[in-house]
Amino acid sequence: MARIMIVDDSTVMRMNLKKILTDVGHTIVAEAQNGKEACAQYEKYRPDLVTMDISMPVMTGVEATKAIVSKFPDAVIVMISALNQKKMVYDALKNGAKHYIIKPIDQEKVISVLNEVLRTDVST
Template structure:
């Protein structure tokens, strides 16, 4: 079971993702509504994975990704982005995000992406 931090300024999106992931045996250990909260919760909770929205008030997802990666270069972050934000997704990946999921979400794509990224991490840790 993976410990996941869900970051999105929309409560509905956090609830949707959390419910979906819980049904697939993942544990939601925290939710944040902006980048500052995400950094603080990451430091406190050390999740296995962060699902990070990009466009948020206070601090956006790109800045939060950079801060988390500075804190922990092994952090696993998946960006959640709306259609038409390809340029921002590229910037997020360059900042350290491992993958991205497009909104509106396809439930199977969310689960496949989360499992694939976590499995890749498990494999790289066992091969070291």
Template sequence: MAKILIVDDAKFMRMTLSNILRKANHEIVGEGENGQEAVELYRTLKPDVVTLDITMPIMNGLEAVKAIKREDENAKIIMCSAMGQQKMVVEAIEAGAIDFIVKPFEESRVIEAVNRALM
């Protein structure tokens, strides 16, 4: 069981991810709505894995990946993106994200990404 932080500006997306991950016996330790919250919650909660949306207000997912990786180079971050955001996904991977999942979420792919992150 992993401790997971879910960050997405859309409550529905957080709920969807949360339900998928809870079914797979993971613990959701926190939820955030923007990149700034992601960085603050990461600091406080020290989750095993973070799922981060790319497009968010205040601080986007790309900036949040960089900020979290500056504080903890071993942070395991999975990006969540809508179709057509490939360029930003590539930048996020280059910045230190370890994987990405595409919306709408496919349950098996989400679980596979998290399990791979934990290896």
């Protein structure tokens, strides 16, 4: 299973994602509350996949994605977004994110997207 980093400024969202992901066998290697922390944690842990909230204080998910992908082109990042953030999702995808999930999240949706991204990443 994958080694995953969860990035979200909401403690509740991080806890929900952690439960969903660990229940199916993934390992959470790091968590971050903002994009700046995410960049530092990515460099330290080099996770197989990152779930990245799009809207956070200090540094947005789009900015963090761009920074991580510029240094680590093989980074696999999935954006977590609210419905009204389509332009930010597009910007994130343009800057290296592999996929996105629209809130509210549910286990089936999260697992489906992560399996698709991990399967695609392994085959490339």
